[in-house]
Amino acid sequence: MHIDSAKDVPSLVGLDMDELKAALASVGLEGYRAKQVWQWLYHHGVSDFEGMSNLSKAQRQVLAEHFTVARPVIHTHQLSEDGTQKWLLEYRDGNKAEMVFIPEKERGTLCISSQVGCTLTCTFCHTGTQRLVRNLTAEEIVAQVLVARDAIGEWPSPPDGRLLTNIVLMGMGEPLYNYDNVAKAMQIVMHSDGLNMSRRRITLSTSGIVPEIERCGRELDINLAISLHAVRDELRDELVPINRKYPLSVLLDACRDYPASSDMRRITFEYVMLKGVNDSDEDAHALVALMRHLPAKINLIPFNSWPGAPYECSSNNRIRQFARIVENAGYASPVRTPRGQDIFAACGQLKSDSERQSKSRLQNQA
């Protein structure tokens, strides 16, 4: 039996259990089949209906006529000399987004995207210069995890000894501007009948969309990272323009109230090191003062440059001196090692050519 699942039909990936039941019911499959299909998708990782061997041939056929479970197209897949892998995935409308897998001794972290591009315009971020933006659907967000698991050969979902242990929402886009799809995707990723990722091993990074921070804590209870980058409103207004709407005091109040924040589970504050902009001793002291009454981890990120970037990375000495002040205040090894630089996979370097793509498509249509 050959089933072509690449047709333009709705995907079963990214539906919650109730939606999956309804979709199967619409083609005459009983409710209990939803759990079977769910396990095929997220425990066994099948990407076509043929593999669903506890369904009859006729059932597989009818599913394949009406739905797809196919993966997005892997447009490019690169391997860095340090073992980091980067994929550019192409979705069904031709839009593209990147994801990165970072293997380390004790863990393997998948950095996924939540949007194509980003509507925000942080001045040091390459993604922010990409004009075309759309939200990724829950299907497209979950599919990133499935593609990564295909590549590292981690099916069926192993109970322990996994290579892909952590997920960070630190790729392209502002996840809290696409909260509903991100939340739905993370619920699927955490579901115990499938991928079964622990909420303790999922971290969402935000530039500080205050109203959604509370929701994220209450509904998802995953780890939070805040892109801080400046300790004074005047400078943060410039680097992270959403600060004009949600200034530091309001943002830090939301962090204090984050339900998951405790001594055991700290909020990560990301701070990009920009030469002569935010990297003085005074800034370092102000940073630790700002963190004083928060359950905080500090993560200093050496600025990763990109063509036309208006900043330079602070010198190694400056970063070391800044880190020393932070360490003396009780924060352990706060500097993030850049990974995958040879394949342009490091923080803030992700950008797809979706903008150009769409322009040429518009021209073709015209």
Ligand code: SAH
């Ligand atoms: N939009 C979200 C998540 C994606 S960015 C956010 O801003 O938090 C992930 C992290 O990389 C953020 O802390 C971001 O500020 C940082 N970053 C962006 N551009 C960077 C660059 N060029 N060098 C280093 N870090 C960068």
Ligand code: SF4
């Ligand atoms: Fe968007 Fe985050 Fe980049 Fe700012 S740092 S432009 S919020 S992706």
